[in-house]
Structure formats: C-alpha cells, structure tokens
Amino acid sequence: MxxxxxxxxxxxxxxxxxxxxxxxxxxxxxxxxxxxxxxxxxxxxxxxxxxxxxxxxxxxxxxxxxxxxxxxxxxGGFPDRGRTLDMPPREPLIYRLYEIIQNYGLAYKAVLNEKFGDGIMSAIAFSTKVEKETDDKGVEWAVITLRGYHILDSKEVDAREEPDDFADI
The missing domain is CATH 1.10.260.40 (lambda repressor-like DNA-binding domains)
Structure with missing residues (x-):
C-alpha cells in the first residue's frame, strides 16, 4: 500500500x-x-x-x-488522475504494467486501428477487472481485462452513433 x-x-x-x-x-x-x-x-x-x-x-x-x-x-470532487505515481514507476508491479505498454503499446494501437478505425480507447467510459486463473498444472496467472469505449477520430465521428447508455461501462 x-x-x-x-x-x-x-x-x-x-x-x-x-x-x-x-x-x-x-x-x-x-x-x-x-x-x-x-x-x-x-x-x-x-x-x-x-x-x-x-x-x-x-x-x-x-x-x-x-x-x-x-x-x-x-x-467528493473530481479526481486528479495520473499524479499519484512517478514516471517511470519504481514500484515493481506497477513498473511491469508500464513495461507492458512500452512493449505492446504500438501493437495494441495497430490492432485497435485495424478493428475499429482511427481513434482511441476511452479511459473515462472504461472498466477494468482483475481475475486469478489457475492452469491445469496448478500455476496461477493474473488476468487483467481493460474495457474502454472506442472513440473515433473526429473526422469519423459523424458516421457512428454513440451507445445510449454508458451505465455498463
């Protein structure tokens, strides 16, 4: 902590x-x-x-x-996001997450662009979860899911409707 x-x-x-x-x-x-x-x-x-x-x-x-x-x-106010950690992070687990983005960030972007078009994944209309998975050999694996609304580049926005309800996000 x-x-x-x-x-x-x-x-x-x-x-x-x-x-x-x-x-x-x-x-x-x-x-x-x-x-x-x-x-x-x-x-x-x-x-x-x-x-x-x-x-x-x-x-x-x-x-x-x-x-x-x-x-x-x-x-009670609005969160001041992103100011709690030094960059690059020094805490080992958080550094590994940072390292994942360093190593796979461009690959994620390329695949997201292929699947959705030019845009970004929202970190506001967003949810995440952590699960523990055990394989058939008894080895424990961490599974982190990131779920964000895909926001198209402003030139493409008019071509798509936004979801009616972000409550599930």
Missing part, C-alpha cells in the same frame, strides 16, 4: 480508508459488493483516481465507520 508518508500526492483520506479497511478485515472485492462497484474501481477511489458518487461516499463512510463529511471532503 502506498501511503501519504511516502507519496504526498495522495489524498489525506487515503491512509484513513486503508486503516479502516484493514481493521474491518475487508477486501476490495467485499467493499465492491457492498458499493455495487468493481473491486478495482473501489481501490481507485481509495487512491483518489476514480470518481466517488455521493452514494459511494455514504456507503464507504457507513461500512468503514468514518465521518461522511471527512470522506466527502477528499472524495
């Missing part, structure tokens, strides 16, 4: 949230179930990297037995 002692870019409430999560013996998966959110989204909320709705704030405060106003003070 990163803390405000080692990273001044984190919100003051981050340490409090992690302390209470540990004291209550809760996982992000359990908190996600209670909030109706994915476990990665809840972890991102803890770090101030995802938007917390008023309902998220209320439920987090209830479950973690925290003052709702204190939680809302840090999590």
């Amino acid at each position: 990163f803390s405000t002692e080692t990273n001044q870019n984190l919100l003051p409430v981050t340490d409090i949230l992690f302390k209470q999560k540990k004291a209550k013996g809760l996982s992000f998966e359990k908190l996600g179930g209670l909030l109706g959110r994915d476990e990665v989204a809840v972890a991102a909320i803890f770090y101030g990297q995802a938007h917390a709705s008023p309902d998220d704030i209320k439920k987090l405060a209830e479950v973690l037995e925290l003052n709702e106003v204190v939680v809302a003070n840090d999590l």
